[in-house]
Amino acid sequence: MTPLQATNDQSSTPAAPESLHIAVIGAGKAGTAIARSLLESGYRVSLSASGNPARLELMIDFVTPGAEPKWTHDAVADADIVVLALPLHRLKTIDPALLAGRVVIDTMNYWPPVDGEIPAFAAGDRPSSEVVQEMFPGAAVVKTFSHTGYHHLEPDRRPAGHPERRGLAVAGEDSAAVALVSALVDRIGYDPVPVDSLAGTAFLQPGGPAFGARLTAAELRELAGATAPVA
Ligand SMILES: NC(=O)c1ccc[n+]([C@@H]2O[C@H](COP(=O)([O-])OP(=O)(O)OC[C@H]3O[C@@H](n4cnc5c(N)ncnc54)[C@H](OP(=O)(O)O)[C@@H]3O)[C@@H](O)[C@H]2O)c1
Numbered sequence: 001m002t003p004l005q006a007t008n009d010q011s012s013t014p015a016a017p018e019s020l021h022i023a024v025i026g027a028g029k030a031g032t033a034i035a036r037s038l039l040e041s042g043y044r045v046s047l048s049a050s051g052n053p054a055r056l057e058l059m060i061d062f063v064t065p066g067a068e069p070k071w072t073h074d075a076v077a078d079a080d081i082v083v084l085a086l087p088l089h090r091l092k093t094i095d096p097a098l099l100a101g102r103v104v105i106d107t108m109n110y111w112p113p114v115d116g117e118i119p120a121f122a123a124g125d126r127p128s129s130e131v132v133q134e135m136f137p138g139a140a141v142v143k144t145f146s147h148t149g150y151h152h153l154e155p156d157r158r159p160a161g162h163p164e165r166r167g168l169a170v171a172g173e174d175s176a177a178v179a180l181v182s183a184l185v186d187r188i189g190y191d192p193v194p195v196d197s198l199a200g201t202a203f204l205q206p207g208g209p210a211f212g213a214r215l216t217a218a219e220l221r222e223l224a225g226a227t228a229p230v231a
Contacts, residue, residue: 016042017041017042017043017184017187019044020044020080020081020184021043021044021045021046021078021079021080021081022038022043022044022045022046022079022081022082022083023045023046023048023070023075023076023079023081023082024038024045024046024047024048024067024075024085025048025072025076025082025083025084025085025086025094026048026049026083026084026085027048027049027056027059027060027064027085028049028085028086029150029151030085030107030145030153031085031086032047032059032063032150033150033151033153033154034083034145034153035047035067036063036064036154037153037154037157037188038184038188039065039066039067040188041184041187041188042187044068045064045066045067045068046067046068046069046070046074046075046078046079047060047064047067047069047070047075048069048070048071048072048074048075050086050090050093052071053070053071056069057069072094072098073098076098076102080103081102081103081104081105081180081181081184082099082102082103082104082105083104083105083107083145084104084106084107084108084132085108085145086108087108087115088108088110088111088115088118088128089114089116091108091132091135092135096135096136096138097138099138099139100136100138100139101138101139102139102140103139103140103142103174103177103181104136104139104141104142105142105143105145105181106128106129106142106143106144107143107145107146108128108132108146109128109146109206109211110122110205110206111206126199127143127198127199127200127201127204127205128205129141129146129171129198129201130199130201133173133198140172140173140174140177141172141173141198142170142171142172142177142178142181143169143170143171143172143195143198143201143204144169144170144185144192145168147169147205147208147210147211147212147213148168148214149212152214156189156190156214157188157189157190158189159189160186160191165189165216165217166190166191166214166215166216166217167190167191167215167216167217167218167219167220167221168185168190168191168193168220169192169193169194169195169201169204169210169220169224170182170185170192170193170194171194171195171196171197171198171200171201171204172195172196172197173196173197173198175196178194178195178196179194191216191217192217193220193221193224195224203223203224203226209223210223
């Protein structure tokens with residue numbers, strides 16, 4: 001059974017978005033922008049940060065109304081999809097067992113001024129999401145959202161077919177998980193550009209040509225095809 005099939009009966013018929021629960025771990029700039037986009041698209045969303053969810057209540061009332069504040073372990077236990085939107089240097093605080101069997105969206109970038117020196121990421125010989133997948137072997141890690149700025153995520157949302165619609169890469173090893181996350185990306189207002197491996201995601205990272213570039217799907221596809229996995 002793939003991690004996707006282990007989630008709430010999504011193996012045959014795609015669930016209606018309102019019945020999908022997305023747990024967003026990290027309630028900062030990226031996490032709240034993603035949470036709002038999901039809420040506006042009809043998903044059920046919970047938000048957690050590093051401490052007591054009671055501390056998030058006031059912020060949520062103003063910033064992401066409709067999201068449910070939760071402890072991380074409670075949010076994940078009840079979720080169909082988990083979004084990791086915390087700084088990479090904090091990832092080691094998440095128990096791999098918690099994410100086993102889950103579809104996990106990796107929005108994170110390695111950013112030394114914030115993250116410090118983390119040898120596994122600083123080595124630069126593999127894209128960061130490959131390292132994240134290795135840290136969470138039981139999860140189906142899907143990289144998306146990472147190459148757009150939080151401040152562009154919401155203003156750039158467009159309905160399907162709109163001439164100014166932009167693309168978001170959706171990369172992972174588990175094709176069913178990539179398909180599930182692609183449907184989510186489409187629903188929130190972007191053309192998903194599936195990439196069938198995490199090894200080929202260096203072009204999305206800081207310093208890569210897609211990072212912060214606000215590209216169309218066609219432009220992203222060209223970069224995805226042109227970019228070989230990091231040697
Ligand atoms: N900013 C962007 O434009 C952008 C765009 C794409 C991707 N990203 C990626 O998104 C991630 C977050 O960036 P950000 O700019 O949103 O950072 P941020 O504004 O500093 O927010 C970080 C959030 O993570 C939470 N957090 C920290 N440790 C945690 C833990 N152990 N468990 C649960 N939550 C935890 C923090 O909660 P506490 O305050 O309670 O510690 C805070 O809510 C980074 O990996 C970044 O590379 C950012």
